[in-house]
Amino acid sequence: MPFFPTRRLLNELVNRAIVYSHNGDPSKVLTAFSYRPLPPPSPNTVNVKFVLAPINPADLNVIEGVYPAKPTPISYPASSGLGSDNSVFVGGNEGLAQVTEVGQGVSGLEKNDWVIMTKPQIGTWCTTKNVGAEDILKVPQMDGLSEVQAATMTVNPPTAYNMLQEFVSLNEGDWVVQNGANSAVWSLLSLNLRKSCNFASQVGQAVIQIAASRGLKTLNFVRPRDNLEELVNELQNLGATKVLTYDALADKSLRKDLKEWTGGKEIRLGLNCVGGQETTLMARLLGNDAHLVSYGAMSKQPLSLPTSLFIFKNLTSHGFWQSRWYSQKSRDEQKRLMDLLANLMSQGMLKAPSHEVISISAKESDEEAGRKVREVIAKTTGGQHGKKVLLKFSID
Structure with missing residues (x-):
């Protein structure tokens, strides 16, 4: 059975997350719940508000339980009233967020800065989050760089x-x-x-x-x-x-x-x-x-290559996984790449993907919000969406 948290307390709980408690079909196991505002950030962390968060194929593979990278469960006992034994996984790996508060010991980040996530499976399908300063990168503010481009530049x-x-x-x-x-x-x-x-x-x-x-x-x-x-x-x-x-x-x-x-x-x-x-x-x-x-x-289908290509042409075959690249590279190398990509985007050399933004209103109940996300994913996996889908949460 899907995980259904307690009823949202309007005017008190203003944040929302799209979550699941066990692996399965994303169009069935995902649900939504709301939680109270974040406390001030602890040292070396920042609080962020997500602007846009894409739904990527790998995100659904993670929910299904067939992807190599596994998310860390998160508990919200103080904010959700669910009790200390309740923990969930927040969906999403990629997204654009805006810094709302900066904790002690954090340098190079200020309120309202745009940031992207570099820690795999950090959980981006939510309104707000407390994240480690080492798990994000500042997005350079450039003319011509759109929110959609920034939100989709990590993967x-x-x-x-x-x-x-x-x-x-x-x-x-x-x-x-x-x-x-x-x-x-x-x-x-x-x-x-x-x-x-x-x-x-x-x-x-x-x-x-x-x-x-x-x-x-x-x-x-x-x-x-x-x-x-x-x-x-x-x-x-x-x-x-x-x-x-x-x-x-x-x-x-x-x-x-x-x-x-x-x-x-x-x-x-x-x-x-x-x-x-x-x-x-x-x-x-x-x-x-x-x-x-x-x-x-x-x-x-498996990758099948003729032996003759290796013997007579000296072919070399590799596998590439961007998550591994992030784990092996320094922050300076990561930052240089993101700055380069942002520059290409701002100059119009790397366009935003064809996309559709799905808005999750704060006026919707958790039941309505969860159903909307499940329906969007069902349509997408069924071939009815030919565009990249991004989630946009409202907390007003």
């Missing part, structure tokens, strides 16, 4: 940037090949393809835009579809060089065309979020000493 844009940066030294004019080029998802363990393909996380689109900003050229593969021409135009407007369907991978003329497009230059970086036969065929397009980087498995 997908850095995934795209790091895959382009960390495995092969690429120069202007070099080529990159990727599948899932309109990819809706970076999640490793999404439970079905439809779910994966209808989230607008857009790692593939971020790859196209970041590559274009560096003068790199991209060969992009997508699933066949009725609106293919529309999709091709969309990706080319973002900076894609060539866009083909997976059917082209079986066409013997592709290699000849590719040699003409690249001027004979070998492709040394391939990005994979699909797996299966499509990736096997794509890997054959890579040149000598190339690197294939996998960050997802939307087909749910």
Whole structure:
């Protein structure tokens, strides 16, 4: 049974969180409860108010209990009246927040600063939170940087940037090949393809835009579809060089065309979020000493690569997980990356994903708020939402 906390006490409890007490179908186990204002922050922490919090595929995998990263349960006995034995998990990994209070010992942060979360599974689907100063990064205030861009800059844009940066030294004019080029998802363990393909996380689109900003050229593969021409135009407007369907991978003329497009230059970086036969065929397009980087498995099929690619072409295959990158890098390195991405966004070189904001009003009861979130997730996983969904909570 879903976890249903006590009735919200209007005019007293002004904050709200979307939570679950056990793993399961997110459209069934999620609920909402309200809690009193936060106390002043303890030393080395800050209180924040969330501005926008995306719903990502990996968030749902976490709720389902099939994702490698696990959240920490949180108790709200003093604020919810639920008793000391009641603890819940707050949904959400990514989001934009605004600092409301700064604790002693915290430097570099002030009230009203924008911040993003760098601690995995910190729980962003709520109105307010007390967080450690080491678990957040200040977002540089730049003209042209929107709330949506800032709220979605923690996962997908850095995934795209790091895959382009960390495995092969690429120069202007070099080529990159990727599948899932309109990819809706970076999640490793999404439970079905439809779910994966209808989230607008857009790692593939971020790859196209970041590559274009560096003068790199991209060969992009997508699933066949009725609106293919529309999709091709969309990706080319973002900076894609060539866009083909997976059917082209079986066409013997592709290699000849590719040699003409690249001027004979070998492709040394391939990005994979699909797996299966499509990736096997794509890997054959890579040149000598190339690197294939996998960050997802939307087909749910294993990655199968011919031994000849390793023996005769010296192929190297990697896996990439942005959460691991955060755990291995210093705060200075994290900050440099976020500043770089914010600059690209402010200059219009990295656009906000197509999105829809779902507002959770303070006037709604906990039952109504929980039902609204469950219904949105059910529609999203059912393919009825083709846009990235962000939650916006009101405490007024």
